[in-house]
Amino acid sequence: MQAIAAPAVPYNPVSSFVDVLKSEFLKLSSVRSTFWTLLSAVVFNIAVGAAVGAFVPSHLSDSDKQTVDAIRLSLGGLHLSQIAIGVLGVLVITSEYGTGMIRATFSAVPQRWTVLAAKTVVFSLTAIAVGVISCFGAYYAFEAFLTDDSISSSIGDPGVLRAVVGGGFYLAVLGLLGLGLGLVIRATAGAIAALFSLLFVPGILIDLLPSAWKDTIGPYLPMDAGSQIFIASSRGQSTLGPWGGFGVFSLYAIVALVIGFALINHRDA
Numbered sequence: 001m002q003a004i005a006a007p008a009v010p011y012n013p014v015s016s017f018v019d020v021l022k023s024e025f026l027k028l029s030s031v032r033s034t035f036w037t038l039l040s041a042v043v044f045n046i047a048v049g050a051a052v053g054a055f056v057p058s059h060l061s062d063s064d065k066q067t068v069d070a071i072r073l074s075l076g077g078l079h080l081s082q083i084a085i086g087v088l089g090v091l092v093i094t095s096e097y098g099t100g101m102i103r104a105t106f107s108a109v110p111q112r113w114t115v116l117a118a119k120t121v122v123f124s125l126t127a128i129a130v131g132v133i134s135c136f137g138a139y140y141a142f143e144a145f146l147t148d149d150s151i152s153s154s155i156g157d158p159g160v161l162r163a164v165v166g167g168g169f170y171l172a173v174l175g176l177l178g179l180g181l182g183l184v185i186r187a188t189a190g191a192i193a194a195l196f197s198l199l200f201v202p203g204i205l206i207d208l209l210p211s212a213w214k215d216t217i218g219p220y221l222p223m224d225a226g227s228q229i230f231i232a233s234s235r236g237q238s239t240l241g242p243w244g245g246f247g248v249f250s251l252y253a254i255v256a257l258v259i260g261f262a263l264i265n266h267r268d269a
Contacts, residue, residue, distance in 0.1 A: 016114070017114060017117070017118065020109055020114055020115060020118040021118045021121060021122060023118070024115070024118040024119050024121075024122045025122050028092065028122055028123065028126065031091075031095070033088070033091055033095070034088065037084045037085070037087060037088040037091075038084070038085075038088065038126070038130050040080075040081070040084040041081035041084040041085050041130060041131070041134055041171065042081075042130060042133070042134040042137065044077040044080035044081040044084065045075070045077035045078065045081050045134040045135060045137060045138040046077070046134060046137040046138050046141045047077065047141075048076045048077030048080065048138065049074045049075070049076065049077055049137070049138030049139065049141040049142040049145075050141040050142065050144070050145045051145075052073050052074065052076050052142060053073075053074065053141065053142035053143065053144070053145035053146040053147070054145040054146075054147060055147075056073060057146065057147050057148035057151060058147060058148070060148075060151075065148070065150050065151055067233075068151060069231055069232055069233040070142075070151040070152070070153055070232075071139070071153065071159070071160055071163045071164065071230070071231075071232035071233075072163070072230060072231050072232065072233075073142065073151075074138055074139045074141075074142030074143070075135060075138055075139070075163070075164070075167045075230050077134075077138050078135075078167055078170065078171065078230065081131075081134065081171060082170075082171060082174050082199075083196075085127055085130075085131065085171045085172070085174055085175040085178075086174050086175060086177070086178040086192070086195050086196065086199075087178065087192055088123075088127075088175060088178070089123060089127070089174070089175030089176060089177065089178030089179040089182065089195075090178040090179065090181065090182040090188060090191040090192050090195060091182070091188065092119055092123050092179055092182065093119065093179055093182040093183050093186075093260075094182045094185075094186060094187060094188040094191055095188070097186045097187070098187075098188060112264045112265055113261060113264070113265075116183070116260070116261055116264060119179070120176065120179065120257065123175060123176070123179060124172055124175075124176060127171060127172035127175045127176075128168060128169060128172045130168075130171075131167065131168030131169065131170070131171035131172050132164075132165055132167075132168030132169070133168070134168070134171075135164050135165070135167035135168045135171075135230075136164055136168075138167075139155070139160075139164050153232075157232075158232075159232035159233070159234075159242075160232050162229075162232070162242065163229070163230045163231060163232040163242075164230070166229030166230045166242065166246065167229070167230040169229065169246070170226050170227070170229050170230055170246070170249070173226065173246075173249055173250050173253050174199075174226065174253075176253040176256075176257060177195060177198075177222075177252055177253040177256055178191065178192075178195045179256075179257065179260075180253055180254075180255070180256025180257040180258075180259070180260050181194050181195050181198075181256050181260075182260075183256070183257065183259075183260025183261070183263070183264065184256060184259050184260050184263065186267075198222055198252070199222055199223050200223070202221045202222070202223075203221055203223055203224065206218055206221065219239055219240045219245065219248075220240075220248055222249055222252050224245070225240060225245040225246070225248035225249040226245065226246065226248075226249030227245070228240055228241065228242045228244070228245030228246060229242045229243070229245060229246040229249075
């Protein structure tokens, strides 16, 4: 008696991608480094916001209080939390290369672009959620501990909501830049070094250039462009403006991700 073959299940790209998304979410959420890096980002943002609100106003002159961007002060923790999110973005991909798990992942899902797209989506949503929530926490902690009402603000004031939400999106894009560099370099130490060199070194080198060059090139550097999104006061913005600067910053991440996606099918796992 011949065995009856089971009917083939038709391939459904949508359900397949959802399954990969679930897998990538489980991988991200089950690693201890994810918890600690995200917790660090939240603590840095909120703790620095509270500390700045409590101690900085007493050291500002009356003229400084008239010109200071209090929203940028409240988001001062971004300078620390960006390190945590950037490192996590790198680890999302390089940790699998380091342990060799990437070979099992690509064996289970031969469509490598599908895996990378799922990683990008899961990390993006996670980073945006944590970034935006922590920036709101930093803003309200700053306001709660603020010792001078003259620099207080409301979330409904012009530019404030955009700056606070923008701080969270800045962190997410920075993490995606780390993910893209991790895809290209595939080594944790090298990708982290490349990420923070790209962020910090150009700003140092540009100080050596003539002022005319500095004014022309400066707004397009990653840190200068990206930071425009969380500046509420128009006095602190460059010629690119908040959305123009954020767009330029996003292009750095997009280029890194595109190169990483392009290389993935031309390399051994």
